Amino acid sequence: MKKTILSTALLALLASPVLAQDVVRMGTEGAYPPYNFIDDNGQVAGFERDLGDELCKRAALTCEWVTNDWDSIIPNLVSGNYDTIMAGMSITDERKEVIDFTQDYYPPTESIYIAPEDGVDLKTGVIAAQTGTIQAGYVAETGATLLEFATGDETIAAVKNGEADAVFADKDFLLPYTEDGSLKVVGDPVALGGGIGMGLRKSDTALKDKFDAAITAMKEDGSLNTLLVKYFGKDVTQY
Amino acid sequence: MFSYCADPASLDRLHWFACYLTTAKQMMFYQSFLVVIVLMLITAPIALAAGLAGALAGRSHVLPLRWIGWAYANIVRGVPDIAFFLFVPIALDQGIEYLRLKVKCPDWTEPVRQGNDFVVCAAAKMPLNSAPQYVHELYGIALAIAAYTFVFGAFGANVLSGAMRAVPHAQLETAEAYGMTRGQITRRILLPQMWVYALPGLSNLWMILIKATPLLFLLGVEDVVYWARELGGSKTSAYTYAHPDWRLWYFLVLLVFYLLLTRVSEIAFARLSRRLSRGQATAAGMKEARA
Numbered sequence: 001m002k003k004t005i006l007s008t009a010l011l012a013l014l015a016s017p018v019l020a021q022d023v024v025r026m027g028t029e030g031a032y033p034p035y036n037f038i039d040d041n042g043q044v045a046g047f048e049r050d051l052g053d054e055l056c057k058r059a060a061l062t063c064e065w066v067t068n069d070w071d072s073i074i075p076n077l078v079s080g081n082y083d084t085i086m087a088g089m090s091i092t093d094e095r096k097e098v099i100d101f102t103q104d105y106y107p108p109t110e111s112i113y114i115a116p117e118d119g120v121d122l123k124t125g126v127i128a129a130q131t132g133t134i135q136a137g138y139v140a141e142t143g144a145t146l147l148e149f150a151t152g153d154e155t156i157a158a159v160k161n162g163e164a165d166a167v168f169a170d171k172d173f174l175l176p177y178t179e180d181g182s183l184k185v186v187g188d189p190v191a192l193g194g195g196i197g198m199g200l201r202k203s204d205t206a207l208k209d210k211f212d213a214a215i216t217a218m219k220e221d222g223s224l225n226t227l228l229v230k231y232f233g234k235d236v237t238q239y
Numbered sequence: 240m241f242s243y244c245a246d247p248a249s250l251d252r253l254h255w256f257a258c259y260l261t262t263a264k265q266m267m268f269y270q271s272f273l274v275v276i277v278l279m280l281i282t283a284p285i286a287l288a289a290g291l292a293g294a295l296a297g298r299s300h301v302l303p304l305r306w307i308g309w310a311y312a313n314i315v316r317g318v319p320d321i322a323f324f325l326f327v328p329i330a331l332d333q334g335i336e337y338l339r340l341k342v343k344c345p346d347w348t349e350p351v352r353q354g355n356d357f358v359v360c361a362a363a364k365m366p367l368n369s370a371p372q373y374v375h376e377l378y379g380i381a382l383a384i385a386a387y388t389f390v391f392g393a394f395g396a397n398v399l400s401g402a403m404r405a406v407p408h409a410q411l412e413t414a415e416a417y418g419m420t421r422g423q424i425t426r427r428i429l430l431p432q433m434w435v436y437a438l439p440g441l442s443n444l445w446m447i448l449i450k451a452t453p454l455l456f457l458l459g460v461e462d463v464v465y466w467a468r469e470l471g472g473s474k475t476s477a478y479t480y481a482h483p484d485w486r487l488w489y490f491l492v493l494l495v496f497y498l499l500l501t502r503v504s505e506i507a508f509a510r511l512s513r514r515l516s517r518g519q520a521t522a523a524g525m526k527e528a529r530a
Contacts, residue, residue, distance in 0.1 A: 066372070
């Protein structure tokens with residue numbers, strides 16, 4: 001009797017109906033405005049949402065957005081919880097060992113420091129950066145004391161309450177925080193990484209080709225530039 | 240939510256807050272409180288059943304069963320919870336997908352592990368890629384419940400087997416003298432009497448379970464901690480409702496929520512304990528009888 005129940009349960013688990021259309025699940029962090037964030041309706045929004053939806057349309061794919069912690073965003077991609085990463089992730093050799101990237105859809109970025117006031121010693125001070133980012137790697141090399149946080153927002157909080165002397169991150173993420181005047185840009189911008197691309201599983205070559213083709217098309221007809229200007233202002237580097 | 244919320248920038252403080260606190264995103268925060276409570280209410284009985292099974296297996300006359308009961312209670316208790324919370328959902332998920340692969344795509348020839356990737360055919364995905372998002376979320380919560388059950392079941396098994404040993408042995412011997420079988424003794428004498436001894440340990444476990452729910456966040460379930468952090472973080476002009484770092488206030492709400500939850504549980508357990516002590520040969524039971 002017990003065996004029957006168990007095998008029925010197992011069958012039910014194994015036999016859910018297969019639907020015809022396949023869906024591409026787009027993974028993002030949802031905490032890195034204006035690249036990606038969760039808007040007041042609880043939906044994923046931002047540059048990457050707009051771009052991703054357009055790419056899916058051009059590649060004739062049905063896409064669904066899901067959010068995942070930055071820390072575990074690559075492990076959950078390779079174990080198949082979602083199929084792509086669009087989370088402001090720079091293309092680096094280290095990441096390329098684990099996952100594949102499409103061509104960049106955002107040119108190689110400049111990273112900047114922001115701090116409450118000028119005169120921060122960026123070589124020896126305490127610099128906050130988000131864990132597992134190229135900026136964190138860079139700070140560790142400069143000899144400054146690196147203070148890591150799980151989200152970009154926490155790095156801002158750290159510099160505001162004096163825990164850190166400055167934050168180091170992507171320019172377009174940091175600039176909005178300087179708007180109210182409490183924080184300002186210090187030091188020189190640093191060029192890091194090979195641009196931002198969409199991350200995919202290494203085994204997913206067909207999907208990668210589709211998105212690569214769509215990005216190329218958007219670069220050629222100028223629609224990618226339009227999106228870049230819409231989200232990052234007219235000073236942004238364009239294709 | 241309200242009609243005047245169309246342009247938040249023009250609102251005075253009171254109306255701004257009325258709008259802010261009723262956005263769809265805030266509603267998700269409020270919902271996540273229910274998720275936490277429902278999760279505990281589902282987990283507790285299942286974990287208790289797993290614990291009972293473990294404790295009974297540990298007392299079994301069949302040697303392999305006894306080993307299983309002993310190993311479960313001792314190995315799981317000896318490993319940090321967080322290791323199991325990370326291990327169980329991934330192992331379960333990949334195990335289920337592997338089984339489904341064998342059934343759904345029998346002619347699949349590629350290896351399941353390709354470098355770092357875990358690859359199964361599209362039909363074997365659990366849940367399917369085409370399933371709506373809420374199915375994925377429910378599946379995540381189900382995996383979380385499995386992980387909680389696995390860990391708390393082991394602690395439960397330990398508490399229950401201790402409680403079983405605390406039932407006066409003379410009673411069990413008397414039952415045997417009356418000619419009851421082992422099964423009858425367990426059902427009629429042992430189980431009804433052990434609860435009062437198990438209760439303090441179980442109430443402890445319940446409190447720990449309540450406090451362990453923020454681990455949900457680690458499993459990717461968007462729980463109260465996730466939303467408190469997300470909503471509380473400072474918001475730039477990219478958002479409709481810009482505000483500075485409000486995490487302090489959001490976490491304060493969580494603090495009050497968890498305190499209320501534990502207080503209510505304490506009261507419930509005190510009542511249950513009084514109820515179970517009735518007619519028992521314990522100090523509390525005697526006091527109840529005199530009153």
